Amino acid sequence: DGGITQSPKYLFRKEGQNVTLSCEQNLNHDAMYWYRQDPGQGLRLIYYSQIVNDFQKGDIAEGYSVSREKKESFPLTVTSAQKNPTAFYLCASSTEGTDTQYFGPGTRLTVL
Amino acid sequence: GQNIDQPTEMTATEGAIVQINCTYQTSGFNGLFWYQQHAGEAPTFLSYNVLDGLEEKGRFSSFLSRSKGYSYLLLKELQMKDSASYLCAVMTTDSWGKLQFGAGTQVVVTP
Numbered sequence: 001d002g003g004i005t006q007s008p009k010y011l012f013r014k015e016g017q018n019v020t021l022s023c024e025q026n027l028n029h030d031a032m033y034w035y036r037q038d039p040g041q042g043l044r045l046i047y048y049s050q051i052v053n054d055f056q057k058g059d060i061a062e063g064y065s066v067s068r069e070k071k072e073s074f075p076l077t078v079t080s081a082q083k084n085p086t087a088f089y090l091c092a093s094s095t096e097g098t099d100t101q102y103f104g105p106g107t108r109l110t111v112l
Numbered sequence: 113g114q115n116i117d118q119p120t121e122m123t124a125t126e127g128a129i130v131q132i133n134c135t136y137q138t139s140g141f142n143g144l145f146w147y148q149q150h151a152g153e154a155p156t157f158l159s160y161n162v163l164d165g166l167e168e169k170g171r172f173s174s175f176l177s178r179s180k181g182y183s184y185l186l187l188k189e190l191q192m193k194d195s196a197s198y199l200c201a202v203m204t205t206d207s208w209g210k211l212q213f214g215a216g217t218q219v220v221v222t223p
Contacts, residue, residue: 031209033209040120040215041215042116042199042201042212042213042214042215042216043155043199043201043211043213044213045210045211048209048210050209058210088152090154090155094209096209098142098143098203098209100145100157100160101145101157101211102157103147103154103155103156104154105153105154106152106153106154108152
């Protein structure tokens, strides 16, 4: 089955700790994205990657970091520098940049 | 930058029709997407419009007017399972692969 997986579905962390969210896809997509969703707001782009070993900041990259060492994987690290990390995080991928983006199931991060 | 507006919430009865409007202001338009998102789940792709006109897919249709910066998603023969948030997203030519999302319209279908 082809698709995008994110793990875990729910994640709890103490304030001041870094945490890494996983995103894997077996769709052979070149482009991958990370979004953050807060209640009452649209999805906001954190980082995106068009090819392996390359990524660009989105609109709200501060306090986050990513890597793209493999085509299938695009992990997101939420660092302690992120002021308000509690949110629903969504990973997406597309064949290439201008194509339809398909989303993973999301990770709900709660920082206590 | 981009400004994308859609109503916050709409309520309709099972079997009825609902039209969700989306207006946008962009510098360089390269397509508009509609997604459906049930609470706590991932958005799922519904439609894509880049040329003016109506695209029909079963009970769902999407319309685009580029000159007016306007789109709508039409949901016909509403079912209870259509209760969800509907997201309008615009892709611009100056942001390769980047989508700008509206805040979403929560559709509530009542019996």
